[in-house]
Amino acid sequence: MVPKVNPSILRWARETAGLSVEDAAEKLGIGDARGIAGSDRLVMLENGETEPSRPQLIKMSTQYRRPLLTFYLAEPPATAARGEDFRTLPDEYARRDAALVDTLLREVRARQEMVRSLLESEEEAQPLDFVASYDYRRGAEGLAVAISERLGFSLRSFRSGNGRGTSRGFAYLRDQAEAAGIFALLIGNLGSHHSALNVKLFRGFALSDKVAPFVVINDQDSDQAWSFTLLHELAHIWLGQTGVSGGRPTSAIETFCNDVAGRILLPAAEIAGEVALRGASQEFVMARIAQISDLRQVSHSMIAYKLFREGIIDHARWSSVTAVFRQQWLNNKAAQRERARENESSGPSYYLVRRHRLGNRLLSLSKRMLADGALSPSKAAAILGVKANNVYSLTDGVA
Structure with missing residues (x-):
């Protein structure tokens, strides 16, 4: 006899996946039917008023990133440890x-x-x-x-x-x-x-x-x-x-x-001479931080923090310049996204972006183990966080 699904698991799996009822219904393809909204139909499943079909459970397994067997547990499992x-x-x-x-x-x-x-x-x-x-x-x-x-x-x-x-x-x-x-x-x-x-x-x-x-x-x-x-x-x-x-x-x-x-x-000796920043205006401090950033290849926020830790600027100045730099960066990022949307065809390829995010060590290990037969494409896909049909194209050309 096939065990019944625990409705509370359905709710727990959705919530721990970070999805609202509305978002989950859309991702699961649960649409409006018989005058009932898709989100309400999902709530009915989570309340035990209706039983999910196996195709629905398979979709939940994918969208909620949980093994299928999870939905048949008696109680939701303990929260995954974050460490500290x-x-x-x-x-x-x-x-x-x-x-x-x-x-x-x-x-x-x-x-x-x-x-x-x-x-x-x-x-x-x-x-x-x-x-x-x-x-x-x-x-x-x-x-x-x-x-x-x-x-x-x-x-x-x-x-x-x-x-x-x-x-x-x-x-x-x-x-x-x-x-x-x-x-x-x-x-x-x-x-x-x-x-x-x-x-x-x-x-x-x-x-x-x-x-x-x-x-x-x-x-x-x-x-x-x-x-x-x-x-x-x-x-x-x-x-x-x-x-x-x-x-x-x-x-x-x-x-x-x-x-x-x-x-x-940024060794302390390199900023020890920045005494002119003590008590200086915010504009002066920000301009100098920008110069150091270009020269030393470190972020504005890190330099501001280092200046604070070394006692060159006070907590109030650190907080204020960090907030301004953060907003400037957010504005620049929004502008870059807009330009990317306007020039979609000229952007980097999916594989180039994905390789950059994964790093060479994980990619080269996966490629070598695939070649040796120690790793199947499906397991390589799980390790790399991609679809199985993208594995060989992703690892192609990796040293």
Whole structure:
């Protein structure tokens, strides 16, 4: 006898996927019928007034990102562990926003587990000695040195870079991190712009693991901020911490990780001479920060934070210039989106964008394991977060 679906699971699965009843009904193809709105028909399913068909359950499994068997459980499973939550969220972020982050964490954890299992089955699992190797009580300077030495990080190379545009420094830093054994991904939504994750909600997270450590960076942030976030999350990896980081630091550990990243990208000696900024007008401070940003290949917000931490500008000035720079960036991003819509045919290809987000380490591993027969196209698709029919085109040409 086929077990009945638990209606409360249907509601829980939708809510933890971050979908409203209206959005879910549209995605599931539950339209209006017999004078009843599609959203109301979905509510009837969730209240147990009607039984979902198997095709509906399969659609829910896909849209809610849950295994089909989940809907036959007696009770909703426990919330997936985020590790440590290093964020202090603004009041305006609702349950839906938290659900989106939980869904992303669950997906990336599953991909990490598949990668680790693949490496272990192919006898390529090499424990990384730097994971959980550092005690924060030894200080931020010591960890900055440890990370720089292990990555073979050169500030000169970072600033000249091997990428293009403002993200060229990030391209170099990511290459160094991947060479050390870290998987660094850029993910800012759950597959569409409707599920974009605000950087105040989530800036990055680290999944600490001795064999397959993952770092995810919110690509909704400025590309110049990616390097700082990557180093911040690497500090968590060195501390052996799994967790989510948000916008401004409010805890001692987040301040510590920010200080580590700041010491690597902008040594204190380089801004020690900026004494003219003390008590200067906001316009003067912003102009100087912009100059430093162009020269040092780091974000405006990171420089402002560093100036604050070094006591060159006060908290009020830091807050005000950061807010203005943030609004300027949002305005520029909106203008870029508008230009992209007007010139859709001239934009980068799907595969180019996807490769950039996934990083070479994950792509090259998938390509090699596919060629060796250790990985099926469907499993490669799950690891890469794409459809199976895109796998070979995506990995083609990857070194």
